[in-house]
Amino acid sequence: MLYSEKVMDHFRNPRNLGKIEDADGVGEVGNATCGDIMKIYLKIKDGIIEDVKFNTFGCGSAIASSSMATEMIKGQKVEDALQLSNRAVVEALDGLPAHKIHCSVLAEEAVKAAVKDYYDKNKIPYDPELFKESHCESCEACK
Amino acid sequence: MEKLIYADNAATTPILPAALEAYRKTALEAWGNPSSLYTLGQKAKEVLEKAREEIAACIGASPREIIFTSGGSEADNQALRTGAYLGKRKGKTEILSTAFEHHAILHTLEDLGKEGFTVKLLPVGKKGVVEPKVLAEAISENTALVSVMTVNNEIGTVQPIAELAKICREKGVLFHTDAVQAVGHMEVDVKAWGVDMLSASAHKFRGPRGIGFLYARRGLVLKPVIFGGAQERNKRAGTENLAAIAGMSVALREAVSNLGKDREKMISLRERLIAGLQEIPYSCLNGDREKRNAGTVNFCFEGIEGESLLLLLDEKGVCASSGSACTSGSLDPSHVLLAIGLPAEVAHGSLRLSLSAENTEEEVDAIVAAVKDAVAFLRSISPLWESLETGKKEHWLKK
Numbered sequence: 064m065l066y067s068e069k070v071m072d073h074f075r076n077p078r079n080l081g082k083i084e085d086a087d088g089v090g091e092v093g094n095a096t097c098g099d100i101m102k103i104y105l106k107i108k109d110g111i112i113e114d115v116k117f118n119t120f121g122c123g124s125a126i127a128s129s130s131m132a133t134e135m136i137k138g139q140k141v142e143d144a145l146q147l148s149n150r151a152v153v154e155a156l157d158g159l160p161a162h163k164i165h166c167s168v169l170a171e172e173a174v175k176a177a178v179k180d181y182y183d184k185n186k187i188p189y190d191p192e193l194f195k196e197s198h199c200e201s202c203e204a205c206k
Numbered sequence: 207m208e209k210l211i212y213a214d215n216a217a218t219t220p221i222l223p224a225a226l227e228a229y230r231k232t233a234l235e236a237w238g239n240p241s242s243l244y245t246l247g248q249k250a251k252e253v254l255e256k257a258r259e260e261i262a263a264c265i266g267a268s269p270r271e272i273i274f275t276s277g278g279s280e281a282d283n284q285a286l287r288t289g290a291y292l293g294k295r296k297g298k299t300e301i302l303s304t305a306f307e308h309h310a311i312l313h314t315l316e317d318l319g320k321e322g323f324t325v326k327l328l329p330v331g332k333k334g335v336v337e338p339k340v341l342a343e344a345i346s347e348n349t350a351l352v353s354v355m356t357v358n359n360e361i362g363t364v365q366p367i368a369e370l371a372k373i374c375r376e377k378g379v380l381f382h383t384d385a386v387q388a389v390g391h392m393e394v395d396v397k398a399w400g401v402d403m404l405s406a407s408a409h410k411f412r413g414p415r416g417i418g419f420l421y422a423r424r425g426l427v428l429k430p431v432i433f434g435g436a437q438e439r440n441k442r443a444g445t446e447n448l449a450a451i452a453g454m455s456v457a458l459r460e461a462v463s464n465l466g467k468d469r470e471k472m473i474s475l476r477e478r479l480i481a482g483l484q485e486i487p488y489s490c491l492n493g494d495r496e497k498r499n500a501g502t503v504n505f506c507f508e509g510i511e512g513e514s515l516l517l518l519l520d521e522k523g524v525c526a527s528s529g530s531a532c533t534s535g536s537l538d539p540s541h542v543l544l545a546i547g548l549p550a551e552v553a554h555g556s557l558r559l560s561l562s563a564e565n566t567e568e569e570v571d572a573i574v575a576a577v578k579d580a581v582a583f584l585r586s587i588s589p590l591w592e593s594l595e596t597g598k599k600e601h602w603l604k605k
Binding site: 125 | 509510511512513514517521530531532539549550551554584587588589590591592599
């Protein structure tokens with residue numbers, strides 16, 4: 064099979080699917096030309112991610128990666144969510160095919176973009192280095 | 207999983223039981239080497255030549271004009287290398303083809319490009335049909351070979367092969383057609399069409415895998431791409447895959463004898479499928495509405511990505527394919543859909559359904575229902591669809 068059972072489970076039954084109307088932070092990454100866009104909504108209280116939702120346009124592994132990423136950061140401190148790496152997402156999904164790794168990179172970036180939006184909205188100072196874009200550069204549109 | 211609905215016949219077809227039986231019988235009874243002198247070998251040789259006669263008759267060729275290959279890809283490779291070689295001997299180094307050929311053509315051309323040939327790919331327009339005028343204007347003194355596929359494998363458009371071949375003949379240019387999606391699916395007559403070379407593959411018409419053939423009109427000397435023996439009159443080395451050849455012959459004769467009947471049924475199924483899918487807003491049927499083969503339907507649905515659509519359809523037992531980048535292992539969407547002018551973001555949301563005469567109206571209705579559900583779900587979770595619906599981004603397709 065192309066995908067692990069874990070990936071298929073998160074694709075078939077995505078966790079935290081949806082939107083948060085009064086989100087404290089929203090991050091959208093990717094582009095239509097590449098074929099995947101992820102949008103993550105955060106509800107934050109006292110520095111803790113109380114709720115998280117996502118919407119994704121993309122392949123099975125993009126949907127599974129965003130589902131897994133939201134599950135991994137839900138209930139976490141905002142600073143800890145920023146530590147979420149694409150590798151951790153891949154591991155939690157029991158692996159992704161080589162040409163799908165960029166989906167996990169997008170998931171990491173979507174979380175970071177949502178946190179950055181929260182920081183910006185609330186004028187919370189941060190180190191810009193944390194949000195340096197690390198595009199996957201695997202396709203023309205990102206190069 | 208629910209009952210399987212197979213709608214990916216352009217990818218491969220299930221082997222015909224009679225073809226499998228011919229395969230089995232040949233492998234068990236005519237297992238001698240056709241090159242051997244003793245009776246067992248000569249019996250195998252007879253089976254080989256009988257299959258050649260039968261296959262030739264199915265496409266209006268004579269037996270000597272058929273050589274057996276390992277499939278469509280090899281036949282394409284050999285046809286292009288032959289055309290290039292023969293052209294070069296006359297000092298011609300340009301090859302014309304189209305932007306939406308199968309990769310067996312495009313990648314061979316790329317390789318010939320590295321060997322010093324100039325390759326030009328003709329546009330196929332929004333409808334996915336090569337205009338004879340465009341070819342006529344593109345041919346130059348330096349053109350050695352033209353290769354245009356008979357039926358496009360992704361969108362099913364049928365090319366005006368006889369007209370294109372005529373233009374080439376009048377200008378003294380060799381013409382090859384990759385007819386992998388046509389042989390066994392429509393009437394093919396190499397003489398009426400006037401083609402110099404034609405490629406075919408057995409597993410597209412319910413024959414076995416790993417076998418196909420190349421037609422080369424009398425007088426055209428093929429250049430071998432596989433060396434090592436005198437088989438196929440020195441044009442293709444290797445002990446003949448006789449069982450597969452016998453299976454291919456049975457499958458092709460059966461397909462050709464059912465052409466009229468199957469075609470009528472498939473067109474009716476196809477139209478039902480198209481009508482059903484057209485009810486989905488912001489979708490489009492790809493390729494010319496009229497000039498298409500009986501079984502292939504290719505749609506794009508805005509705001510979604512094809513691979514996730516295929517996975518959802520698989521859950522419902524529907525086997526289909528997509529020109530989405532994510533399904534191909536490459537990162538770019540289908541070159542065919544880009545060639546007919548679709549932007550990448552729309553091409554990512556493509557779905558190819560290729561029917562056979564075995565499909566039923568109930569299956570078509572089940573496919574339509576499954577696609578409608580899947581597209582609706584994927585749109586409901588798609589930020590791209592949200593942008594399109596809220597007007598942040600303009601729809602490219604019509605409602």
